[in-house]
Amino acid sequence: MIIAHLSDLHLDGEPRAEERVAAVMDYLADLAVDAVVVTxxxxxxxAPPEYARAAELLKHPAPVLVCPGNHDVRAAFRAGLLGASPSDGPIDQAHEVGGVLFALCDSTIPGxxxxxxxDETLDWLDGVLSGGDGPAFVAFHHPPVEVGVPLVDAIRQSGEQRLAAVLARHPRVVxxxxxxxxxxxSTTFAGVPLRIAPGVVSQSLLPAEPGGGRGWADGGPLDHERPPSLLLHVLHDDGRVTSHQRVVPC
Ligand SMILES: [Fe+2]
Ligand SMILES: [Fe+2]
Structure with a gap:
């Protein structure tokens, strides 16, 4: 099984972001991936028009699985991408593709x-992971650990020991x-591989890199010139996941 993993499209109604997403989806159109996950x-x-455009762009023969990030708004996300009623509760979704479970968790705090x-998301996750013993991916927007980009580490997922307790009960999570x-x-959390997709809209820099020390007031540690990229995860029969990064000219 091969999973395409992209993230941080930041569609804003401007051509630049749309062109980047279109380039990534054009690249994926020729790939026989089993699922596309957007974290x-x-x-x-x-905004609703941004989700309308996302729905047009994020098309693939394989299932396209989407979870929200801090820039997303639950009600508009539900209405525009999931065809669901625009309620404000966490957007938690379980999808099974080829015998593999994808548990998409909403790690956002509105606003x-x-x-x-x-707690309701973790209870839900514990429940769906209890429903079988095949391989499972758990996806969310915010990494539950620091990754070395200080401005992003400051807004990572907190309360992570509760997630670790759930994962300890479910060794099926690959x-x-x-x-x-x-x-x-690429890093680990609670002994489980954690794979973070690059941004489609921009790439962030380490403090050691030129520009990586900028504060948010100066644009943040983001490089908007680098082309979009994504990960291709290969799930092996022994449960290992090898992740390949691809840069898409744009
Ligand atoms: Fe982002
Ligand atoms: Fe974010």
Whole structure:
């Protein structure tokens, strides 16, 4: 199984973001991936026209699975991307693709940049992971650990020991998928591989890199010139996940 993983589209009604998303989807159109997972910040302002455009762009023969980020707005996300009634509760979704479970958790706190998995989301996650023993991916927007980009680490997912307790009960989880950082990165959380997709809209820099020390007032540690990129996760029969990064000319 191959999973395409993209994140942080930040569609804002301007051509630049749309062109980047279109380039990524054009690249994916020729790939026989089994699922496309998008880990949040799909719309930049959470506005209905941004979701309408996202729905037009995020088309693929394989299932396209989307979870919200801190720039998304739950009600508009539900209405525009999921065809659901525009309610404000956490957007938690379970999808089974080819015998593999994808548990998409809502790590957002409405109106805030930082992340947190609500008790109801963790209870839901514990329940769906209890429903089988095949491989499972758990996806959310905010990484539950620091990754070395200080401005993003300051708005990571907190309360992470509660997530660790759930994961300890479910060894079927082969990897955690996240975004938010706008950089392709690989680490672990609670002994489970954590794969962070690069940004489609921009890439973030480490403080050691030129420009990586900028504060938000100066544009943040973001490089808007680098082309969009994404990850391709290969799920092996032994449960390992190998992640390949691809840069898409744009
Ligand atoms: Fe983002
Ligand atoms: Fe984010």
């Amino acid at each position: 949040g910040d799909i719309a930049d302002h959470g 805030r940049g930082e992340g947190f998995l609500a 990897a955690l998928l996240a975004g938010h950082v706008h950089t392709g990165a």
